Amino acid sequence: MTAAGSTLPPLLELRDVRVAFGGLTALDGVSLSVPRGRVVGVIGPAGAGKTTMLDVVCGRVRPTSGEVLVRGISLHGHRPQQLASLGVARTLQRLGLFSHLTVAENVMAGAVRMPRAGFLPTLLALPRADRRERALRARALAVLDRVGLADTADLLPGRLSHGDQKRVVLARALIAEPSLLLLDEPAAGLSAAEMSELSAQLATLRAADALSVMLVEHRVDFAMGLCDDVVVLDSGRLIAQGPPAVVALGAFDADGDGDGGGGGEAGDADGDEVAHV
Numbered sequence: 001m002t003a004a005g006s007t008l009p010p011l012l013e014l015r016d017v018r019v020a021f022g023g024l025t026a027l028d029g030v031s032l033s034v035p036r037g038r039v040v041g042v043i044g045p046a047g048a049g050k051t052t053m054l055d056v057v058c059g060r061v062r063p064t065s066g067e068v069l070v071r072g073i074s075l076h077g078h079r080p081q082q083l084a085s086l087g088v089a090r091t092l093q094r095l096g097l098f099s100h101l102t103v104a105e106n107v108m109a110g111a112v113r114m115p116r117a118g119f120l121p122t123l124l125a126l127p128r129a130d131r132r133e134r135a136l137r138a139r140a141l142a143v144l145d146r147v148g149l150a151d152t153a154d155l156l157p158g159r160l161s162h163g164d165q166k167r168v169v170l171a172r173a174l175i176a177e178p179s180l181l182l183l184d185e186p187a188a189g190l191s192a193a194e195m196s197e198l199s200a201q202l203a204t205l206r207a208a209d210a211l212s213v214m215l216v217e218h219r220v221d222f223a224m225g226l227c228d229d230v231v232v233l234d235s236g237r238l239i240a241q242g243p244p245a246v247v248a249l250g251a252f253d254a255d256g257d258g259d260g261g262g263g264g265e266a267g268d269a270d271g272d273e274v275a276h277v
């Protein structure tokens, strides 16, 4: 990285973020960053605050205090629909596909950053609108090809397996050409084979597009295998963060089963930085 490059702010930064729902503190002073081109996984037991963290980044939930920054710009007061213009796209835990639209049309629906045809030209079916529609469809087909679903473009999503529907959801996020992708439980409901395909897919995307990813995941093995860095939340507090191999050495209970998660001693086996708060 150049000297100038190293001064760039992280793509995403949370500074001392606290979220309270009435008397319940869902996030308690969480600070973290997602550097450019990195994949950061957020793990922790049910109710730890993982989804709340994504909601805060997306503007669905306002922090009670603290700050969220994208490329160094504070998102104070931003709305979810403004996120795309900042290069942020999110997938939801529930797939949210339109059952009456084809796979390609579902993907096109994610292209909020693309120039729109405008109501009047579309209504009058003017050639300019047709051209834009065709260009958008071509983009959707290209993205579907990237996730291995080119031949499903004209099917309804209900015809696809759960794993393939999740790939459509990924394609719908990718068509907006995000620089930061937020994934809410991408491995949920996937078989072991589908999980390893998804890992390979995300690794390819990251390499090709310098995409930064923050994902929330219950499947700790998946997150540990894929992510450059892992953040562990428990009861709204960030209790550990660092490379998976280092965090795995720490005594946290990621699956909430009371057995101490990775077990063993906390430490810094290979010189990587790990924080236990």
Ligand SMILES: Nc1ncnc2c1ncn2[C@@H]1O[C@H](COP(=O)(O)OP(=O)(O)OP(=O)(O)O)[C@@H](O)[C@H]1O
Residues within 6 Å of the ligand: 021, 024, 025, 026, 044, 045, 046, 047, 048, 049, 050, 051, 052, 053, 218
């Ligand atoms: N809108 C809300 N109103 C009140 N409490 C909420 C709201 N959203 C979340 N909570 C509470 O905040 C805490 C954190 O919830 P959150 O969904 O962020 O956890 P999580 O780690 O994503 O859990 P899971 O793994 O089960 O999805 C929980 O105690 C939850 O009940």
